[in-house]
Amino acid sequence: MPTHTAASSSISLFDQRVLTDPYPTYAALRTTGPAVHLEEHGVWAVPGYAEVQTVLKDPGTFSSTGGVALTEQANTGFLADSVVTLDGEEHTRLRKILARRIGPRAISTLREELSARARHLVAEHTKGGSFDAVALSRQMVCDTIGRLVGLAETDHTTLLAGTFDVFDPDNDRLRQALPEAAAMRAALERAISRDAVDPGSLASTAYAAADRGRLTEAEAVRLVCDYAAASVDTTVLGLAETIARLAQDPVQWTRLRRDPDRAEAAFHEALRLDAPIQGRGRIVTRTTDLGGVRIEAGEQLWLLYGSTGRDERKWTRADSYDLARPFVERHLALGGGTHQCPGVSLALMQARCLLRALAHRCTHLELAGAPVRAVHNTVRGYSSVPVAVETSPYAGDATAPGVTVRRPR
Ligand code: HEM
Incomplete structure (x- = not known):
């Protein structure tokens, strides 16, 4: 039995003002109800932690198929049949193909390689006394993902094109994003052709699975493209957000320096506060009750991941x-349930290595200017975060990280 009167709101979730600082709007939605019908967008916003978790745990009632993005065009076009939009057995079949390759055990074997990359990049980027946290994060992530996927080095920047605007409502950004995303996928498909990929890469694993008949060759290519596209912007935004937080908070930065094992917590906290993916959709397959609100079959929910991290009832x-x-x-x-992000271990390992390298190398970190937000409808993060540093001359090896060399700003 529904216990809440269905609430509706005229809030425009994708207004420039709201996108710049969505948190007061999210707080208002959480106060309004467990599910709030947004008149302008024709979807039910779900702003609370508990209700979003309920939805994620029940993919039978709350389906990804046909409803992850805000337009029919994206759901039934660009995103159709991708691992993000499939449910049930087809989804499980595809998720299994790369599961072992990016699970915790496989990713732990990359620790040395990623640590070395992080130490090298941090040394390079900080040597002038300042750096852009977005540029540093991009290089770390593109090199890591490019190698793992099996791309030639010259193709690593292909990954930067970004495809997340395809989840947008019907607007100019979506119209621009759809052809760009298609072009990125075409470039990736060319880059991961059978004879071009490295043995041992994710692409070679997918092709081997196709050879054993576990999926078609076209599905193998599509799967690798899905993983590659999902892995870059998200991790870059999360890493840059973490560095921006640390550069503004000397207490937490000192905490990290004293105990670098807190690197993963530093990353998780930044994701909780500013989720790179702010919202995702689901379609209701049968009339249901969500937090006491009746929602009819066929309606679309918009899960506000960005709001759940600020929910006072949880945190x-x-x-x-x-x-x-x-x-x-x-x-x-990072989502939850059957569609929970499969790249968790990889994202965390990159964060662990990069933040530890920074904590080791830099004795002092602060903003060197105002960070610049990139305004998108469904993803959140910075396009630039200028940071000033003081570094230790001993950093790069594992000794004496405490001595400070002041560099000119
Ligand atoms: C900080 C970094 C990351 C964040 C914040 C993030 C966030 C998310 C979220 C919220 C979802 C669930 C979407 C939904 O509910 O529909 C998801 C799914 C997904 N992520 Fe990530 N992700 C990150 C890194 C990665 C990486 C490194 C990879 C690749 C190795 C990856 C690959 C995927 C894929 C393929 C899906 C779709 C899974 C499915 O629908 O079954 N992500 N991610």
Whole structure:
């Protein structure tokens, strides 16, 4: 039995003002109800942690098929038959293909390689006394993903084209994003042709699975493209957000320097506070009750991952950044349930290596200017984060990270 009167709102979720700082709007939606019908977008916003978790745990009632993006055009066109939009057995079949390759055990074997890359990049980027956290994160992620996927080095920047605007409502950005995303996929498809990929890469694993008849060759290519496209912007935005937080918070930065094992917590906290993927859709397959609100079959939900991280009913001092927060990894910025992000271990390993390298090399970190937000409808993050540093001359090896060399700013 529904216990809440269905609430509706005229809030325009994708207004420039809201996108710049969505958190007051999210707070208002959480106060309004467990599910709030957004008149302008024709979807039900789900802003609370508990309700989003309920949805994620029940893909039978809340389906990804035909409903992850805000337009029919994207759901039935560009995104159709991708791992993001499939449900049930077809989804499980595709998820299994690369699961072992990017699970925790496989990713732990990359630790040395990623640590070395991070130390090298941090040394390069910080040597002038300042750096852009977005540029550093991009290079780390493109090199890591490019190698793992099996791309030639010259193709690594193909990954930067970004495809997340295809989840947008019907607007200019979507119209621009669809052909760009298609072009990126075409470039990736060319780059991962059978004879071009490295043995041992994700692409070679997918082709081997196709040879054993577990999926078609076209599905193998599509799968690798899906993983490659999903892995870059998200991780770059999350890493840059973490560095921006640390550069503005000397207490937390000192905490990380004293205990670099908190690197993953530093990353999780940044994801909780500013989820790179702010919202995703689901279609309701049978009339249901969500948090006491009746929702009819066929309606679309918009899960506000960005709001769940600020939900005061779940988090104490929800707006503060705290490396000692208990169970921070339970945030929903990486999704949950059957569609939970399969790249969790890889994203965390990159964060661990990059943040540890920074903590080791830099004795002091602060903003060198105002970070610039890239305004998108469904993803959140910076396009530039200027940071000033003081570095240790001993950094690069594992000794004496405490000595400071002041560099001119
Ligand atoms: C900080 C970095 C990342 C964030 C914040 C993130 C976030 C997410 C979220 C929220 C979802 C669930 C979407 C939904 O509910 O429909 C998801 C799915 C996905 N992610 Fe990630 N992701 C990250 C990194 C990665 C990486 C490194 C990879 C690749 C190795 C990856 C590959 C995918 C794929 C393929 C899916 C679709 C899974 C499915 O629908 O079954 N992501 N990600």
